[in-house]
Amino acid sequence: MKRIGLVPTTILVLGALYCLFPVSWVVVAATKTPGELFSTATFSFGSGLFSNLADLFAYRDGVFWLWMVNTLLYAGGGALLSTLVSAAAGFALAKYRFPGRNAIFNVLIGGILVPGVVLAMPQYLLFSKIGLADTYWSVLLPQILHPYSIYLARVYSQAAIPDSLLEAGRLDGASEWLLLRRVALPMMVPGLVTIFLFQFVAIWNNFLLPFIMLGDDGKFPLTVGLYTMLAAGANQPSLYNLIITGTLVALVPLIALFLTMQRYWRTDLSSGAVKS
Amino acid sequence: MRTNRLAAAAVLATALAAAGCGASEPTQPAPAAQPQSSAPAAPAAPVKLTYWTWAPNMDKIVKVWNDKNPDIQVTVSKQAGGDDAAAKFLTAAKAGNPPQLVQAEYQHLPSFVAADAVADLSAQAAPVKGEFSEGLWRLVTLGTEGVYGVPQDSGPMMLYYRKDLFEKYGIEVPKTWDDYAAAARKVREQDKNVFLGTFSSKDPGSFAGLSQQAGGQWWSIAGEAWKVAINDQATTKVADYWGKLVDEGAIDDMPYFTPEWNKALNDGKLLTWPSAVWAPGVLEANAPKAKGKWAAAPLPQWSAGENASGFWGGSAVAVSAKATPDEKAGAAAFISWLNTDPEAVQLLVKEAFIYPASTKGTQSLTTPPAYFDTQADFWQQAAQAAATARGFTFGPNVNAAYTAYKDAFDKALANKSSFTGALKTMQDATVADMQKSGFTVAQ
Numbered sequence: 001m002k003r004i005g006l007v008p009t010t011i012l013v014l015g016a017l018y019c020l021f022p023v024s025w026v027v028v029a030a031t032k033t034p035g036e037l038f039s040t041a042t043f044s045f046g047s048g049l050f051s052n053l054a055d056l057f058a059y060r061d062g063v064f065w066l067w068m069v070n071t072l073l074y075a076g077g078g079a080l081l082s083t084l085v086s087a088a089a090g091f092a093l094a095k096y097r098f099p100g101r102n103a104i105f106n107v108l109i110g111g112i113l114v115p116g117v118v119l120a121m122p123q124y125l126l127f128s129k130i131g132l133a134d135t136y137w138s139v140l141l142p143q144i145l146h147p148y149s150i151y152l153a154r155v156y157s158q159a160a161i162p163d164s165l166l167e168a169g170r171l172d173g174a175s176e177w178l179l180l181r182r183v184a185l186p187m188m189v190p191g192l193v194t195i196f197l198f199q200f201v202a203i204w205n206n207f208l209l210p211f212i213m214l215g216d217d218g219k220f221p222l223t224v225g226l227y228t229m230l231a232a233g234a235n236q237p238s239l240y241n242l243i244i245t246g247t248l249v250a251l252v253p254l255i256a257l258f259l260t261m262q263r264y265w266r267t268d269l270s271s272g273a274v275k276s
Numbered sequence: 277m278r279t280n281r282l283a284a285a286a287v288l289a290t291a292l293a294a295a296g297c298g299a300s301e302p303t304q305p306a307p308a309a310q311p312q313s314s315a316p317a318a319p320a321a322p323v324k325l326t327y328w329t330w331a332p333n334m335d336k337i338v339k340v341w342n343d344k345n346p347d348i349q350v351t352v353s354k355q356a357g358g359d360d361a362a363a364k365f366l367t368a369a370k371a372g373n374p375p376q377l378v379q380a381e382y383q384h385l386p387s388f389v390a391a392d393a394v395a396d397l398s399a400q401a402a403p404v405k406g407e408f409s410e411g412l413w414r415l416v417t418l419g420t421e422g423v424y425g426v427p428q429d430s431g432p433m434m435l436y437y438r439k440d441l442f443e444k445y446g447i448e449v450p451k452t453w454d455d456y457a458a459a460a461r462k463v464r465e466q467d468k469n470v471f472l473g474t475f476s477s478k479d480p481g482s483f484a485g486l487s488q489q490a491g492g493q494w495w496s497i498a499g500e501a502w503k504v505a506i507n508d509q510a511t512t513k514v515a516d517y518w519g520k521l522v523d524e525g526a527i528d529d530m531p532y533f534t535p536e537w538n539k540a541l542n543d544g545k546l547l548t549w550p551s552a553v554w555a556p557g558v559l560e561a562n563a564p565k566a567k568g569k570w571a572a573a574p575l576p577q578w579s580a581g582e583n584a585s586g587f588w589g590g591s592a593v594a595v596s597a598k599a600t601p602d603e604k605a606g607a608a609a610f611i612s613w614l615n616t617d618p619e620a621v622q623l624l625v626k627e628a629f630i631y632p633a634s635t636k637g638t639q640s641l642t643t644p645p646a647y648f649d650t651q652a653d654f655w656q657q658a659a660q661a662a663a664t665a666r667g668f669t670f671g672p673n674v675n676a677a678y679t680a681y682k683d684a685f686d687k688a689l690a691n692k693s694s695f696t697g698a699l700k701t702m703q704d705a706t707v708a709d710m711q712k713s714g715f716t717v718a719q
Contacts, residue, residue: 034561034564035564035565037538038535038538038539038541038542038562038563039539039542039543039565060335060354121367124367124371125371128371128372128373129371133368133371133373134373211356211364212364212367215326215328215353215355215364215368215373215375216326216353217352217353217354217355218353224356227356228330228354228355228356228357230356231330231356231357231358231360232330232332232356232357236330236331236332236357236554236557236558236629237557237558237560237561237562238533238561239561240561
């Protein structure tokens, strides 16, 4: 047993190091003043964390907070709406038989294969046509319909909701809407939390869509906002220390979200383990 | 149809200017709904303008204008700078929702004109023409009768060098590029960890500036067609020169503006940087420890006794072609103020850290930048570089040419192949891209 465990453990530890190394660099680099950033040893802490934070929050009258609120709105609102749509669509595809069901499902599978990056440009042109470019909706709407989440919701509801339970509900006279709300949704919660987290992280990290859609810097999410500080034009120095500190601060809500949602993840994993 | 939009625009502009001779009406016919009496400078209803720029602190400068001009209110939207901004503006213009005002680097302006994305301001901007040097004004007229923006800043090139380390290694400030090469070898003989300079395959703007100095003319308009000569004699000379130095290991080949480069500057491992007048800001941010140790000198020359420089960077402010006549008039008034009014230019220098395009603005600079506080004649040096800098006409697809530069020179560095070959690749890629976009290219 011990000998077998050694190899996977080593691989996992290496993987964890590989993932955590850049993050730890961000943590260390965020403490350095601009003078220390490129002149001190890579992993020695600097003395400028608080001045960096103060500078970041003072940058353009605190526009960083506005970007943070925007990002929370895009990621939180987008993920919530996306989860609801995916739940309803996945449940319907799993539990109802209707003409075209397989066709719709196959199109969705195809949709998974199309990277969102490819769609950003056509979406921008379409949104421009209907006058929605450069609005909050232009970033929210395209991220609500997410084929992979629907696929997950379908697979999950197929496995987690017994047909007999729905039948019993129908015999008792429950409407389909009531079945979805009171029977299906509660049983799907662990799966939905997974979908919510997936979507939240995806939207939080999304750069290209908001970059293309938005012109008004008051509507930027953090990714695009920080980028404007990096690409400050050839003749302007990049604000490296502010960007690194901004990246670090932007990680905090994500970490908080994962810590609070952790127990749902566990439920999800164990429920999968028990099922046969 | 797209054979030569620039020439067509020029003819059109001349015709319109002749037709509206003496009148101060905007050149574009006002829609019928517009009251005929509304003077362009003071529209009846307040005009709201959005301004895409990446200059730092532009919000503060615009606030000064907004407080004084309740009828023309400008909102700054800070964008990512450079090539990204240009691509984004072109896309927005095609989709029909561009901002009324946009910062445009000189090399991108021709692509805006070719896409009919920016307005001709020859009527509105005529009064400010005298505020700029001939060379800079040419960059916004593209050699036509039209005026496609008002110059904001410029980047004449100089040679920045580490005074203290030049003394340490016993090097004179190079007067010619031959001197520079000799100095590069001398440094290597004394210390294997130190380089006199580096060749950056990621900064086509720098290479373009050095080619301008040598007399290169990458694009020109010949009658109805474009002529592309990126591998002309002058540019080939420049590419050969740097290729040889890199090849023999006399200079380094790390790109500018990377953490590695910042570190080399901080550690005193790089002794020179042929760069533009905006370099002090970059050095101050990236190599704060070396404050007061750098100095500026004229760029080395190709033959002794010559006196030439080139431009790296610089931008103008352009007005969208989609703007209404009222918006155009307001926008023209605003950008004329922004780039020529003494108070505004002072703010641009102080808040946005630019080297102003306005001639009077450059003359008003006296105190050297803090990073160069030991060099009292910094701005005189800069003015001299500006006066001797050769520009060239940029073509309508600078983006493609610059991308080709990065690819080809990256590859040349990786394969240790010749820079002349890379230059040929860049020339071919640029011509192919222009032909694909429908421009007639003379061979």
